[in-house]
Amino acid sequence: MNVYDGLRIASMLEKHGFTQTENVGDADIILLNTCAVRAKATDKVYSAIGRIRQAKKPNAIYGIVGCVARESGTDAFRRIPDLNFVLGPQSYHKLPEILSDPDTKLFDINLGGLEKFDELPPITKSPLVAYIPVQEGCNHCCTYCIVPYTRGPEISRPFNDILAETMHAANVGAIEICFIGQNVNGYKYTDKDGKTYRLSDIIRETAKIDSVKRIRFTSSYPTEMTDDLIQLFGTESKLLPFLNMPIQSGSDNILQKMHRQYNVDEYMQIINKFKTIRPDIQISSDFIVGFPGESENDFMETCAIAKRVGYINSYSFKYSPRPHTAAAIMQQQIPENIKSERLIKLDSILNDIQREFNLSCIDKTFDCLYEGIDKTGTKHIYRTPYMQPCIVETNNATPFAHIKITSANKSCLHGKIID
Numbered sequence: 447m448n449v450y451d452g453l454r455i456a457s458m459l460e461k462h463g464f465t466q467t468e469n470v471g472d473a474d475i476i477l478l479n480t481c482a483v484r485a486k487a488t489d490k491v492y493s494a495i496g497r498i499r500q501a502k503k504p505n506a507i508y509g510i511v512g513c514v515a516r517e518s519g520t521d522a523f524r525r526i527p528d529l530n531f532v533l534g535p536q537s538y539h540k541l542p543e544i545l546s547d548p549d550t551k552l553f554d555i556n557l558g559g560l561e562k563f564d565e566l567p568p569i570t571k572s573p574l575v576a577y578i579p580v581q582e583g584c585n586h587c588c589t590y591c592i593v594p595y596t597r598g599p600e601i602s603r604p605f606n607d608i609l610a611e612t613m614h615a616a617n618v619g620a621i622e623i624c625f626i627g628q629n630v631n632g633y634k635y636t637d638k639d640g641k642t643y644r645l646s647d648i649i650r651e652t653a654k655i656d657s658v659k660r661i662r663f664t665s666s667y668p669t670e671m672t673d674d675l676i677q678l679f680g681t682e683s684k685l686l687p688f689l690n691m692p693i694q695s696g697s698d699n700i701l702q703k704m705h706r707q708y709n710v711d712e713y714m715q716i717i718n719k720f721k722t723i724r725p726d727i728q729i730s731s732d733f734i735v736g737f738p739g740e741s742e743n744d745f746m747e748t749c750a751i752a753k754r755v756g757y758i759n760s761y762s763f764k765y766s767p768r769p770h771t772a773a774a775i776m777q778q779q780i781p782e783n784i785k786s787e788r789l790i791k792l793d794s795i796l797n798d799i800q801r802e803f804n805l806s807c808i809d810k811t812f813d814c815l816y817e818g819i820d821k822t823g824t825k826h827i828y829r830t831p832y833m834q835p836c837i838v839e840t841n842n843a844t845p846f847a848h849i850k851i852t853s854a855n856k857s858c859l860h861g862k863i864i865d
């Protein structure tokens with residue numbers, strides 16, 4: 447979501463005559479587009495702002511946009527009094543107001559709904575992967591999560607706006623479309639004629655665009671997986687066989703305390719439906735370890751579910767208490783050292799699964815999408831349908847290539863382009 451917001455902000459500033467620079471000292475305007483999901487992310491913002499303050503030109507204007515702006519509110523100005531703007535995730539389209547008078551302070555952390563999508567100019571050139579938001583905000587009340595506070599209640603964008611933006615992205619270079627939203631599969635929009643559209647309708651229409659070769663979406667809430675969407679994995683070949691569907695914990699006890707609306711059995715039933723429809727599907731998850739009250743046994747259940755599902759790529763986090771959330775004031779907060787130990791254990795399990803899956807890809811061929819040059823500056827990186835990075839040596843790096851995997855390790859694959 448932040449990548450998308452960042453591109454829209456960049457195109458807005460370009461319309462006002464700005465160009466991008468990598469060097470803080472050269473910039474006339476500097477903004478940090480921020481994430482507040484864990485405390486570490488918020489802390490990083492304030493240390494980065496401190497560094498920017500030292501390095502920037504004296505008359506350059508600077509500020510914070512996104513979820514940390516909303517989380518901090520006016521406190522951001524108390525911490526850093528000479529900030530020029532603090533704009534929440536649904537008000538960054540107001541940034542140009544400060545350009546006409548850099549001496550004012552701009553503050554808006556209201557939840558403006560979909561206004562920003564109408565206000566911002568479309569991107570002029572798309573990366574090969576275009577992220578298209580279909581909804582914003584979240585109505586789930588996971589007790590650890592700040593997102594319902596920072597991004598507000600769920601709102602689905604009009605169906606036609608999404609299709610128009612998708613078509614535009616394809617026209618200006620996108621080959622893969624990734625639909626995004628905090629609760630992407632909860633997408634539901636009813637037009638003025640009373641017709642209701644779901645995510646499956648968006649995917650079906652998008653698949654008709656010739657130049658779009660791959661479609662995916664993230665992030666999904668397990669119990670919002672409707673049958674129309676699951677069925678589509680059996681019929682729509684452009685839909686990648688890779689799904690992010692976070693379970694968060696493998697313990698029914700903790701899932702209940704997290705206010706997740708499923709138990710492990712129900713979650714497994716959804717996974718099984720997918721496997722029946724699309725046997726080659728692979729799943730990724732997010733995990734939180736050290737949620738308040740998590741016993742050693744609860745944690746072992748998380749390790750067990752990770753192995754049982756065989757998640758090929760996951761994100762695991764230590765529970766981080768956040769303001770405006772119920773879990774932050776729960777009893778039985780877990781000590782930091784135990785959280786760290788559990789994270790190391792879980793990561794080791796997840797890494798083993800990932801390595802094993804990567805090794806199982808050797809000798810297979812995949813249609814892969816170009817991503818860029820590797821760190822050495824000599825080889826090219828592609829992404830497989832399972833989003834694994836695949837390193838290729840070639841003088842003819844086309845945007846979309848058929849690649850045979852020749853070797854693999856935990857973090858990447860190596861392959862060669864075949865005709």
Ligand code: 5AD
Nearest residue numbers: 590591692732733763764765766768
């Ligand atoms: N602490 C740790 N991880 C969190 N996440 C959300 N809130 C917290 C928190 N307070 C994780 C969840 C979510 C991902 C985006 O971030 O796993 O799926």
Ligand code: SF4
Nearest residue numbers: 584586588591593628
């Ligand atoms: Fe946060 Fe996701 Fe839960 Fe919504 S569903 S409250 S975004 S963790």
